[in-house]
Amino acid sequence: MSSGLTQDRDTPRRRNERISIISTDDPCQHAASLRDWSQDYLQLSKGAFSGEIVEISVGPIQVFKETIYQCVDEKANPRCNSYTVGVPVSVTENGYWQGRHLERDSLITLRPNEELHFRTPRESTILVTVIDCTAFDAFVRDTAGVDVSRLIAPSNAAGLPADVAQSYRVTLGTVLASVAATPEIFEHQASAKSVAETVMSASRNALQAKSPLNESPRTTHAVQRAIVERARSYIVVNRENPPTVAELSSYLKMSRRGLHHAFVNVLGINVATFLRYVRLHGVRKELLRAGPTDSVSSIACKWGFWHMGMFSSYYKSLFGETPSTTMRKVSSATRAESHSHH
Structure with a gap:
């Protein structure tokens, strides 16, 4: 699946310190391409691997869109002392995030310093944000009066209402596309702060909307x-x-x-x-x-x-x-x- 961003497909490239658009044809190199993550990928389905990562980092947040064409077993550790929140863009067949079956409207989460185990479908695209604990704790307390730990602790792949899942996809996708198209956003403190708050607000809304009734057994x-x-x-x-x-x-x-x-x-x-x-x-x-x-x-x-x-x-x-x-x-x-x- 295309990221919707114009780029050269023949060579992987990193645009600058804060924006990356990388195309890969190797599972091992793909695992090493996501900044600030320690990852080990084991390809499970047969054939040539193809993948793409579109990623930005600004202040307390990292947002990325990862596309993989092959079934892969991922073992990974995100940035230290951060919450991980995301949603699939497409799910073609069985995928499992932390032992829970992945649906298109699943909200995928990791608690701080929790190791990820993700068996991807054969074609997988996910949108994910990683948010610094201190920043997100303060933001959610100030704007919603609750603790993030209460929202994120119960499950790793809960169901979202379809409209909330789509809204979250649109927000993360729009942030990525806008920043890639206009990198100077990061040169201005006000716009960089606004990007971070937009992502944190959308992530808080998704966490508050997840349904414990839709949690799949693990x-x-x-x-x-x-x-x-x-x-x-x-x-x-x-x-x-x-x-x-x-x-x-x-x-x-x-x-x-x-x-x-x-x-x-x-x-x-x-x-x-x-x-x-x-x-x-x-x-x-x-x-x-x-x-x-x-x-x-x-x-x-x-x-x-x-x-x-x-x-x-x-x-x-x-x-x-x-x-x-x-x-x-x-x-x-x-x-x-x-x-x-x-």
Whole structure:
């Protein structure tokens, strides 16, 4: 889905300190493109990745629109000591935010310093704002006489009335488009302050309108998500001696059947595929920062792949390109950078 902003699609670019419009074709690089967030993306659906981030930062707020074409499992931490509030623009199929099923009119939230777990639909566009705790606490107290913590604590993906959800989408989208079209807004304190207050006001309204009756259950999904996260950590720590499904079951003290159900329900793939995908992403990250003496085969072996033909087939099936193509991106980027310095 287009952001509605004119830009060059062929090269990712950052416009200035406060405005970013970035197009990506790599899940690992996309994860690193959102300022002030620490993120780890695991691509779950097969094929070439495509994404876009349009982002602004002004005073106590960050607003961004993220579009992703592939099903991705996101593990992320936003800016410290901030509230995260947002709404989907489009949801094509099952998506889960903090273990709750995502609908088009869901209000998505994170409490301060809460880790995000978001399994995106295959096509996903979300509008999100991250607001400094101190600023938002004071704003909501002054304008509504309530504590933000009371509004945001009960749930991570509650339902919104359709008109409120649409109003919130329009406000965040308009702010992004206006600032991108007129960057000098940030040069004037009055307009910059007005932008921040517009976003905080819209976010407060959305939080006040969310319906606890529309909250989707998360008990089973939350337990299964915790199992998936423990498994992921164990696989990454033991990457040079990748565990088998049986070893993973033993480590997690659960049956293979229970493990299988957890992965299929949370990520839509079985345990064996997940084991392979984590290792393939590990290879990809290393290929993207490979030095002149590194080889595809040595990096693949490091992550437990010993049959190069099968490894290449798995890699191309998931990412839509060969390992050597990924590696060439790095050398091309390095060459381009060295030329730019001459």
